[in-house]
Amino acid sequence: MLFKIDTETTSRPAGRIRQKNESIILRAAEIEFAAAGFKGASMNDIAQRAQLPKANIHYYFKNKLGLYMAVISDIIALWDSTLNAITPDDDPYEVLSHYIARKIRFSAENPLASRIFASELVNGAPNMKEYFREDYNLWFKGRTEVFRAWAEQGKIDAAVTPEHLIFLLWSSTQHYADFAVQIKAALGKEELDDADYQNATDTLTHIILKGCGITK
Amino acid sequence: MLFKIDTETTSRPAGRIRQKNESIILRAAEIEFAAAGFKGASMNDIAQRAQLPKANIHYYFKNKLGLYMAVISDIIALWDSTLNAITPDDDPYEVLSHYIARKIRFSAENPLASRIFASELVNGAPNMKEYFREDYNLWFKGRTEVFRAWAEQGKIDAAVTPEHLIFLLWSSTQHYADFAVQIKAALGKEELDDADYQNATDTLTHIILKGCGITK
DNA sequence: GTCTATAGAGTGATAGAC
């Protein structure tokens, strides 16, 4: 997607030290932003977690927003790519079961990224206005065409609106990262293990595929 | 559920003025907290939106957290009640299609409440630790029993894990409030209308009920 | 009950010595 942000302070090729420090800062920022949102996180806390002086962060990143966008842009790239791979010629059963498994795995492995994205959206996406411009609608329309083609080929129930099926795929899988606290409390566990994620994947796959009338 | 918070400054019975001002403040706070999260929202902005002096808010509510909890406790009460009404003797088809419709309607009518709750959870629920205590696990277990009973009566596919079915019901319906920005951008609409919500309800009901093997 | 005026802590950001 078309969504570029200036995150570098200088235009010089990254030196070894720079590269290392930037990645340390980004990792620290990811944790802080995930825990408190954009406004809630403080440069001070990020600096402390990165074990670097506050001014050092301002040397590597233009300002707080620049750092935030640097963290978020990585997440967005991952997001878009998941749906883009699907074409009308694919087998719905194969593709969707793969998609569900992949998104749940992503939720399990990158919970912080998911949560920062979710936090941004829940608050009305004030820092991502350009991302949700007109072309987002066009891109999404293109993606629904795939499901519509499947419906015309009788591979999916006519009662299923492609748009809302996509929303269902997104919501049900992201939920395991975004609402992890509630899920852990409900299941009475400190952390979710592989069996939990497998269970989630199996149940979601069963319900969604069968519910859409997609057969193997 | 057992989750009480002191929100009042005094213990006196609420006077007419007090009642009116508190509700004005609560409404303003709801908007601000939904837009920026707990830390991101400022008492100043809340006061300005309520058209009251900042100190006035501190007179009615103990502090920022107290105000926040007053907003949140209303939401929680609504949340719990939805699942509590279900019993094993109910007809799964009736109950679940009702549940889905009701939760989507709630997302449509109370998007701010949903988003504040979501924002709190996404950030690790720092202000709701007591809510997600041991009894939450017990309460949730009790709710899963209903679905398990249905499964034993052959009313639900054995492949469906009750826990994850509940998570699916939550995530898919809340999504329309929490991620409204993304949904509107995807559909290319300024606001979602009744037809959109009806469409969402129909598609979700079809997929989830059929996917669970629940027949009318 | 109401509101002005301000305290005191914390914020993002930068100048300038090293």
Add this chain to the structure above:
DNA sequence: GTCTATCACTCTATAGAC
């Protein structure tokens, strides 16, 4: 490249006049 010291500002919260 690095980091101390500091600025200007905003935050929550309260004292005290009305």
